Amino acid sequence: MTENEIAARNKKIGHAITWIILLILFFCFIFPFLMVIVNVFKDKSDITRNPLSLIGATKGFTLQNFPEAMNKMNFWTVFGNSLIITVCATILTIIVSSMAAFVIVRNGRWKVCTIVFSLMIASMVIPFQVLMVPLVSVYGGTLGVLNHRLTLILMHVGFSVSMAMFMFHGAIKTNIPLELEEAATIDGCSRWTTYWRVVFPLLKPTVATVAIINTMAYWNDYLLPSLVLTKKNLYTIPIATQAFYGTYSTDIGLVMAALLLAMLPILILYVFLQRYIVQGVTAGAVKG
Amino acid sequence: MKQNTLGYKVKQYLMFAGPGTLLFLCVVIVPFIYGLYLTLTSWDGVSATKPFVGFANFASAFADGDYWSAMGRTVIYSVFAVILINIVAFALAYLVTMGIKGQNFFRAGFFVPNLIGGIVLGYVWKFVFNRAFVAIFNSTSLLSTTSGAMFCLILVSVWQYAGYMMLIYVAGFMSVSTEVKEAAMIDGCTPTQAMWNVTIPLMRSSFVQCIFLSITRCFVVYDVNLSLTNGEPFGSSVMAAMHVYNQAFTYKNYGLGQAEALILFIVCAIVGVTQVMVGKKGEVEA
Structure with missing residues (x-):
C-alpha cells in the first residue's frame, strides 16, 4: 500500500468513528423525546409498570390519552x-x-x-x-x-x-x-x-x-x-x-399526551423550515 | 423641502421610530426607573400606600440568608453549567464540521432542545428522571436528593443550551480559513497543535460570546427550575431568580423582592461584562 492509500484508509476509519460517536450523542439528545413518544400510546398503569416497554403490557396500544388531554388542557x-x-x-x-x-x-x-x-x-x-x-x-x-x-x-x-x-x-x-x-x-x-x-x-x-x-x-x-x-x-x-x-401530575398518560401536544407545533414547523431556522438562529446569535 | 427645521425632524422621527420608542419606554425604561423607586418602599403589592423606608430593603436583602444561599447555589450551578455547556458545544461543533456525511442532519438534531420552552423540557426530564432512569438503573430518583436535584438541573441546562452554542462555534470554525490551517501543517504542526495554536486562538470571539450568553442565561434560570425541581427537595434547589419571584409574588414583599432582583442583575452584569472585557483583550486576528 502506498502512503496515500494508507492516509485515505485512515481518513475513512476516522470518519466512521466520528459517525458512530455522533450517532450515540444524537441518541442521548433525543432520548427524552423518545421516552415521551414511547409512553404516550400507553395506559397509565402500563407506564407505571414499565416506562421502557414499547407497547403496554396489559392495555396495549392506545390513543385515548390524546382526546382526554386535549379536552382537559x-x-x-x-x-x-x-x-x-x-x-x-x-x-x-x-x-x-x-x-x-x-x-x-x-x-x-x-x-x-x-x-x-x-x-x-x-x-x-x-x-x-x-x-x-x-x-x-x-x-x-x-x-x-x-x-x-x-x-x-x-x-x-x-x-x-x-x-x-x-x-x-x-x-x-x-x-x-x-x-x-x-x-x-x-x-x-x-x-x-x-x-x-x-x-x-x-x-x-x-x-x-x-x-x-x-x-x-x-x-x-x-x-x-x-x-x-x-x-x-x-x-x-x-x-x-x-x-x-x-x-x-399523577395521571402520567395524560401528562405525556399534553407534553407531546405542547411540543408538536414547533417540531412540525422545524421539520419544514429546519434549514432557515438553523441559519436564522446562527445569524442572530453571531450578530447579537 | 426643508430638512433642517425642528418640525421636520420631529415628524420624521415620530413617523418611523415613534411606536418603537414608545413601547420600549413603556415596557423597559419606565418599569426600570419605577423599580428603583420600589426598592425604597415596603409595598405589599395590594395596599394603596407605598411606605417609604429608605435603604431598609437592601439591608434586609443583605441579611436574607435564604437569598444568599440561593445566590450561592446559582453561582455553583452557573460555574458547572457554563463550563460543561461550552465543552460539549465545542466538541459537538468540532464533530459536525469534520465534513462527514449527514452533518447537517446532526446539527439540526442537536439544536432541537432549543426549540422547546423550558417549562415543557423540565416536565419531560422530570418524567425521564423519575420513571425512565429509575427503571433503567433500578435506583431511587435523582430528583429526590439534594445534590441529585442540582446535578439534574445542570444536566438539563447543558442538554438544553449545548445545541445553541454549538451553532455559534460552528460559525467560528467556518470563519477560520483552511489556508491558515494548511500553512501551519506545512510548517510542521500536527493536527492537534494546529487546533490549539491556530484554530482556537482565532475563534476567541466565539468563546467570549458563548460564555457571555451562557452566563447571562444561567444566572437568571427560572423556567426549568420551576418545572423540573420547583425548588425541591426541601428548598435545596431554589435558584436566585425563583427566590426573587417568591419573595415578591408569593410572600408579597414587593420592595424587598425588587431590591434582591436588582442585586442579582448587578452581580450578573459585573460577571458578564468582566468576562467580555478579559476575553476581548487577548483577541487575535489572522
Missing part, C-alpha cells in the same frame, strides 16, 4: 392564543423595529437618535426579573390592563424592539447603499415610500432572522405571559402545560 383555545400572540407580536416587532432602525441609521447625528440607540443597547443586559415587579404593579395595579392578549403582544414587542432594532441597524448600515435612496428621492418618493418600496424589500434576510428568533422566543416564553394572562381562557401553551401538570 383546552388545547385548541390555548393553541389559538399562542398562535395569535406569537404571529401578531412577531409582525409588529419587525415593522416597528425596522422603521426605528431606518430613521436612526440615516439620521445618526440627531440627538434623539443617539440617546435612544444607546438606551436600547444598554437595556439589552437587563434581565426580565428586574422589570417584572414594577411591570405588574404599573400595568396590573395602576392601569389595570392585564388579562388582555393585546397587552401581552405590546409588551413582547417592547421587550424585543431593542435587539431587533440593533440587527436591522447593522443590516441597513452595511447592506443598503445611500445612493439607492437618493435615486428614489429624485424620482419623487417621500421618505415613507422610499422606505417601504426600496429599503424594506432589501431587508428580507434580516426580517427572516428576526422573525425566527422572535417567533421561538414568544412561543416558548413562560414568565411574562404567566404574569400578564391569569385567566384560564387566555392561557398560552407553556402556561397551560404548567397548569395541567399541577392538576393531573
